[in-house]
Amino acid sequence: MKYFEFTFTTNPSTEIIKDVLAATLGEVGFESFVENEQGLAAYIQQALYEEEAVKSAITEFPLPDIQINYSYVEAEDKDWNEEWEKNFFQPIVVGNRCVIHSTFHTELPQAEYDIVINPQMAFGTGHHETTSLIIEELLDNDLEGKSLLDMGCGTSILAILARMRGARPCTAIDIDEWCVRNSIENITLNRVDEINVSQGDASSLSGKGPFDVVIANINRNILLNDLKQYVACMHPGAELYMSGFYVDDIPVIQSEAEKNGLKFIEYKEKNNWAAVKFEYTK
Structure with missing residues (x-):
């Protein structure tokens, strides 16, 4: 691509x-x-x-x-590990429980969950507020034995953490073939199993699930457009976590979610970016 x-x-x-x-x-x-x-x-x-x-x-x-x-x-198909190293990509610690780093890091803080990534494109390292917000949600909620979908998975940081926290099986989907390749590499680096990675958009969800937990960290317009397809692969009581938009966007996100049988539970924010949690009630 x-x-x-x-x-x-x-x-x-x-x-x-x-x-x-x-x-x-x-x-x-x-x-x-x-x-x-x-x-x-x-x-x-x-x-x-x-x-x-x-x-x-x-x-x-x-x-x-x-x-x-x-x-x-x-855009060149660069060695993004080298690019990040040259630009001083530092390990990230979220909630004092999860550290995210690349293979070139040598001095690392100790954390309950240690995730290794080798980014092959210029995104998905976990630095952005939306990623850390979803990570916080995954750390705060019980995932043991729950089936999980990571939609727009990027480097699959979120799916990897969810699997480490007991979610199984996990499905990771991204429209970008680079992300799919990088996700497979990162899953191997972290020695986790039961994460199936595939390329596609929301239309590829047909026949998948139902899932106990759905994560979608993308952007407002795609989330609004694809909400119906997320809900179609959830069962009553399933949870949906979404990010990739601002706090001011929550009302329009909540309105569309409620039209599709979702109940607003809570939101978290960081530097005006938001992550919301819904439960499917139908």
Whole structure:
């Protein structure tokens, strides 16, 4: 699968501007982002790229008085382990219970759950707030013996942690073939079993499940569009955890969820990003 690598520069360049830019770009097909001092690197499948959609997103940027420029090239299939090492990718500790690191790290904090990843693309390391929020949910809830779906799995950090916490069997699905390959590698690195990885979107869920737990850390528009298909592979009492959107987006997410028989349980937030928990009641 071929990607374009965009370089967006913003003036001024602040954390909130970068977050809003990432959310805006996510709505027009961009899948992953890496922050830098000047703005963002952003990645989109070449087949999904529409020049007018990107221009409109920039023109209609919701924050005032922001100058945004961009350029793009065809993304290289780089050795992202080397890229992250050069950029000082540090181990991540979530909730003082889970540490996420790559194979090149030597000095590691001790934690109950130790996850090794070798990212083959510029995302999925666990640094983003949405990933750490879902990790917190998985650490806080009982997963023993529960079947689990990780939709939009990326590097499969979440599926791996869920399996370590006793979820079984686990299913991990991503639209990106790089993610599927990287997930398989990471599952092997962590010596966990009963995680089935496949490539696809929500349409590939037909005939799968029912699941006790569904995780979807993607973006608001995809979540709203695919909610019905998540619910179709859940049984009454099953739990759905979703992230990839802002706290201000919770009402529209909750409204669509309730239309599909889901009961709002709680939400967590970090730097204005949100993760929500629902229970299927029908």
